[in-house]
Amino acid sequence: MYTQNQSTVTEFILLGLSTDPLVQVLLFHIFLIVYMTTLTGNLLLILAVRTDKHLHTSMYVFLSSLSFLDICYTSSIVPKTLVDFLSLKKSISFTGCAVQFFFSLFLGETECMLLAFMAYDRYVAICIPLHYNMIMNKRVSFFMISISWLSGCIISSIDTYFTFSLTFCGPNTINHFFCELPLLLQLSCSDISAVNILKLVGTTILLFIPLSLILISYIQIITAVMVIRLGKSKAFSTCISHLVVVVIFYGTAMFMYARPEHLVTEDTDKRVAVFYTVITPMLNPLIYSLRNKDVQRAMRKLIRA
Incomplete structure (x- = not known):
């Protein structure tokens, strides 16, 4: 994945969210509660979809895949952060940083593609309802999910290789709570122009292209909804939850990866990162279940059982 002997840095020091011991203890408990809520909410949603035959459609297959993705994504960052809150030395090895970087990037990029395919699924359901079951059958759904995971894996592997093939000769302090690309590039003492080009290409492929597909689908x-005289609200209500998730996810992702380098501010970055790595995965099952009576019914049945 990378060539470690090109670097004299063997570990990175993570400054985290605060240097105040009392604040760190408070943050530990908050993050722990949010993390456990995230795991519980997303697992319940996955089980509800799996156990209720009425939810065995493409829409809910995508939804359960998103929940699994959120569990993996937040788990690639939060457990290490929880340990660091209670540690005197908040360090991560060079290899550990590369592994965390790969998985956080891989899972985030996969979610970009998955949200785009979910928008297409809603387009077919509303604009071509008579052909929905034929177009969005199980084979097509699983193919789209596989493409999401495969594209995320390939691009994040390339980014990880080139990023950690750079020379890091010191300093090794990252003003963040996990290994994030913009801050790693600031620490490198080699030419980062190639990595910046890859970053631009990756951002275009996994941010702007999927976002364009989402925008076209919703247009x-x-x-279609505007010309329907009856059932407008019911037809569009299935899309509201997805739109909210898209706005939250793409808004924070574009803030982090689609802005000029001179606008990078570490304190702001940390706050935004908390939102998309910790808060958003917890909110997703709540957002979808609040507006979906089928999911609510399946969850109630699951809890009673």
């Missing part, structure tokens, strides 16, 4: 959906 078609809104156009």
Whole structure:
């Protein structure tokens, strides 16, 4: 994945979210509660979809895949952060940083593609309802999910290789609570122009192209809904939850990866990172279940059982 002997740095020091011991203890308990809530909410959603036959459609297959993805994504960062809150030395090895970097990037990029395919699924359901079961069958759904995971894995592997093939000759302090690309590039003492080009290409492929697909899908959906005289709110209500998740996820992702380098501010970055790595994975099952009576019914049945 990378060539470690090109670097004189063997570990990185993570400054975390605060240097105040009392604040760190408080943050530990908050993060722990949020993390456990995230695991519980997303696991319940996955089990509800698996156990309720009425939810065995493409829409809910995508939804359960998103929940599994959120569990993996937050688990690639939060457990290490929890340990660091209670540690005197908040360090991560060079290899550990590369592994964390790969998985956080891989899972985040996979979610970009998955959200785009979920938008297409809603487009077919609303604009071509008579052909929905034929177009969005199980084979097509699993193919789209596989493409999401495969594209995320390939691009994050390339980014990880080139990022950790750079020379890091000191300093090794990262003003963050996990290994994030913009801050790692600031620590490198080699030419980062190639990595910046890869970053631009990756951002285009896994941010702007999927976002364009989402926008096109929703333009078609809104156009179709406007000409429907009856059932407008019911037709569009299935899309509201997805739109909220898209706005939250893509808003923070574009803030982090699609802005000029001179606008990078470490304190702001940390706050935004808390939102998309810790808060958003907890909110996703709540957002979807609040507006979906089928999911609510399946969850109640699961809890009673």
